[in-house]
Amino acid sequence: MTILNNMADLASKKFMTFKNYLYKNYGESPGEMLVHTGVLGWILSSAAQVFAIVINDKIPAKEKMFLIPQEFADAAVNIISFYVVTNSFTSVGNKLVKSGKLLTPKLKKYVDENKIKDIGKITTDISTGMKGDVRDDFMKFKGGVSIIFSTLGSILSCNIITPLLRNQYAAKKQKEIMAMRNEKSGANESVQAPKQIANEFVYRPLSMNDYQKMASLKFSGNNLKI
Amino acid sequence: MARQAFYDVIPNKVIESESLQRGIAWVNKEISTPENRLILGATALMSQPFIDWHNKSVDDNTRKVSVCRTIAKIVAGTFTGYFIRKGCIKAIDKWSKLPTSVNKAGQKIKLNRLNTLFSPSNAISDLSDAFMQYKNALGTIVALGVMTITNFLIDAPLTKYLTNKFVAASGGLKHDNSK
Numbered sequence: 001m002t003i004l005n006n007m008a009d010l011a012s013k014k015f016m017t018f019k020n021y022l023y024k025n026y027g028e029s030p031g032e033m034l035v036h037t038g039v040l041g042w043i044l045s046s047a048a049q050v051f052a053i054v055i056n057d058k059i060p061a062k063e064k065m066f067l068i069p070q071e072f073a074d075a076a077v078n079i080i081s082f083y084v085v086t087n088s089f090t091s092v093g094n095k096l097v098k099s100g101k102l103l104t105p106k107l108k109k110y111v112d113e114n115k116i117k118d119i120g121k122i123t124t125d126i127s128t129g130m131k132g133d134v135r136d137d138f139m140k141f142k143g144g145v146s147i148i149f150s151t152l153g154s155i156l157s158c159n160i161i162t163p164l165l166r167n168q169y170a171a172k173k174q175k176e177i178m179a180m181r182n183e184k185s186g187a188n189e190s191v192q193a194p195k196q197i198a199n200e201f202v203y204r205p206l207s208m209n210d211y212q213k214m215a216s217l218k219f220s221g222n223n224l225k226i
Numbered sequence: 227m228a229r230q231a232f233y234d235v236i237p238n239k240v241i242e243s244e245s246l247q248r249g250i251a252w253v254n255k256e257i258s259t260p261e262n263r264l265i266l267g268a269t270a271l272m273s274q275p276f277i278d279w280h281n282k283s284v285d286d287n288t289r290k291v292s293v294c295r296t297i298a299k300i301v302a303g304t305f306t307g308y309f310i311r312k313g314c315i316k317a318i319d320k321w322s323k324l325p326t327s328v329n330k331a332g333q334k335i336k337l338n339r340l341n342t343l344f345s346p347s348n349a350i351s352d353l354s355d356a357f358m359q360y361k362n363a364l365g366t367i368v369a370l371g372v373m374t375i376t377n378f379l380i381d382a383p384l385t386k387y388l389t390n391k392f393v394a395a396s397g398g399l400k401h402d403n404s405k
Contacts, residue, residue, distance in 0.1 A: 027356030
């Protein structure tokens with residue numbers, strides 16, 4: 001019982017540390033929270049994709065050896081493009097406010113009264129030493145700008161860059177798999193199968209049949225974006 | 227140096243417009259991950275189907291299914307993503323009370339083990355902006371965990387159902403004679 005009590009105490013302390021960490025780090029940075037939870041969402045959805053392949057009995061072990069690394073590569077493209085683009089946008093938004101490039105009249109008055117130098121330099125932080133109502137206003141303004149920039153970044157990365165990259169990547173991989181399958185079936189059917197016809201089949205656009213064959217390998221497809 | 231050069235290009239700006247200031251304050255207060263998911267869903271509907279429609283690597287039928295599937299995926303994902311995030315944030319709000327918390331009648335809420343389950347010890351007031359953002363963050367993390375399960379239970383079958391409906395509504399597929 002003592003061991004169980006100690007474990008419960010430890011878990012309770014760790015949970016409190018986790019909650020306090022979230023409060024301290026995300027309480028004043030909603031834009032960063034959007035980026036980090038977005039990345040976590042991509043990681044979990046990618047993990048679910050891999051898990052879906054691992055537990056799928058319809059996929060032979062040999063295919064799994066190819067599909068699992070492919071899923072990891074797909075996940076890496078999604079996560080890296082999301083993080084790099086969205087985080088850069090959020091960071092620019094935060095920096096514009098912190099460096100004093102983007103201000104409200106109230107914050108401008110504060111900057112002038114306190115004779116803050118080097119406005120617009122990336123090393124400048126106008127919030128250093130800021131207290132009271134002005135600090136509240138600053139945090140609210142910075143939070144709003146940060147959310148707007150992170151939302152713009154995530155629109156660009158999730159809805160434009162990632163689909164373009166994914167389409168290119170998926171088409172390339174699908175053709176590789178179909179080519180592999182054609183080579184196998186060609187070898188089984190006839191040793192003297194004309195090479196030219198096989199090549200012509202490999203490089204034409206994917207047909208509906210090809211698409212369905214691919215879908216049967218990946219029953220979950222890209223549904224698992226969360 | 228390159229980073230500073232980038233910032234130097236951007237002119238210094240004081241936002242004089244009161245409506246714009248109010249708009250930014252509103253975004254800070256009202257927009258969190260559920261709303262972000264809705265915005266992403268709406269803009270995804272405006273961009274992704276067109277990207278898929280212009281994907282020259284696949285044939286016409288495949289492109290049609292791909293567009294229908296993308297729309298279905300966005301609708302299903304946005305629907306579940308929004309409501310699960312919203313629900314989890316609401317649950318966290320219910321179970322994150324502080325000594326300053328009051329009910330609708332303005333009376334202090336009696337704290338117990340359940341309604342303080344997610345309360346951090348370093349928060350001072352439940353009315354602060356930071357505490358609201360904390361609840362949004364924790365609610366979203368819980369929602370992401372929930373969604374790894376609902377992805378299989380709701381999103382995947384709903385996407386399949388909607389894809390079939392959209393393909394049928396768009397006139398079905400042309401007979402493929404290529405094989």
